[in-house]
Amino acid sequence: MPDNRMMTNPEQKLDNLFAAYRSACPEVDCSAAFVPGIWQKIEARRRTSILQLWTRNFIAASATLCLLFGLFLISPVPSGSHFAYYLDVLDDDHDSEIRADLHLMKSHPAMDASEEPILVEEE
Amino acid sequence: MLVDFEVVKRAQQGEDAAYNQLIQAYRKRILGTIGRLIGKPEDVEDVAQEVFVRLYFSLDQLREPEMFEPWLHRLTVNSAYDYLRKQKRRPESRMSDLSEQQVIMADAVASGTQRIEEDRRGQVRELVSSLLSEVSEEDRLLLTLKEVEGLSLKELEKIYKVNENALKVRLFRARQRVLKAFGRLSGDSQVG
Numbered sequence: 001m002p003d004n005r006m007m008t009n010p011e012q013k014l015d016n017l018f019a020a021y022r023s024a025c026p027e028v029d030c031s032a033a034f035v036p037g038i039w040q041k042i043e044a045r046r047r048t049s050i051l052q053l054w055t056r057n058f059i060a061a062s063a064t065l066c067l068l069f070g071l072f073l074i075s076p077v078p079s080g081s082h083f084a085y086y087l088d089v090l091d092d093d094h095d096s097e098i099r100a101d102l103h104l105m106k107s108h109p110a111m112d113a114s115e116e117p118i119l120v121e122e123e
Numbered sequence: 124m125l126v127d128f129e130v131v132k133r134a135q136q137g138e139d140a141a142y143n144q145l146i147q148a149y150r151k152r153i154l155g156t157i158g159r160l161i162g163k164p165e166d167v168e169d170v171a172q173e174v175f176v177r178l179y180f181s182l183d184q185l186r187e188p189e190m191f192e193p194w195l196h197r198l199t200v201n202s203a204y205d206y207l208r209k210q211k212r213r214p215e216s217r218m219s220d221l222s223e224q225q226v227i228m229a230d231a232v233a234s235g236t237q238r239i240e241e242d243r244r245g246q247v248r249e250l251v252s253s254l255l256s257e258v259s260e261e262d263r264l265l266l267t268l269k270e271v272e273g274l275s276l277k278e279l280e281k282i283y284k285v286n287e288n289a290l291k292v293r294l295f296r297a298r299q300r301v302l303k304a305f306g307r308l309s310g311d312s313q314v315g
Binding site: 010011013014015017018020021022023024025026027028029030031034035037038041042045 | 143146147150151154155158159167168171172173175176179180243245247248250251254270271273298301302305306309
């Protein structure tokens, strides 16, 4: 072992070693595909994030819809009076339709015998 | 700063040309740092690309352009750390695994008589990697940034967002472990 090595502080030796390591590491440069590769990755990640955003929105909308539908289904059944009223309205509506049909039948020209034929003059 | 703050601001506003300028300015530094942090030349470019992709998507969160470099360093460290985590734990080389040649090299380097041949450079790299494998992955990155990359405590504080004293303690412990391993190695070589 050289004598000067014995005199060197271990801390100093380690510092020397780190310094040697720093200069021993080769200068790295990138390939020609480096920058285009970065942009490709950026684009790919951008597309993925847009897709994720759409998926998230779709899931949120579906969940809201399900919740609303669930609330609608568990809401209380309409009371008897309301139900009856609804049937009455339907019934009334049905009667008025029949009356309207009868009225149409009476007023239809094909049903009226007293009507005079239309004369068409020929030259 | 390798670029004007104006370039950072323009890149923040989404100007692609300004972003390309940032890549051109910092790519060598980032590639070098990553090379020393991960120690696998074949993967350096991939990790560096990841750093710049992360930078692109997080640049709008940077409030002060003056903080750009610590910010970029932080992204670099995080990307390198993520890469190392993804890799299977590397088989740790122990001092006993080092060849006799490496032991001689340790002495040669420490006494300032290192030669410049490429094979010896390779040995230095291997030796330091072996020494750094004595500490945890986090401490290895921290030690590399401080001792090899030459970052100051202030810069490390900005990167790690912990106070200076905590960093000092952590660095001291990591360095002591490496020093102990180095001493063991030197002792072994003396005996040999």
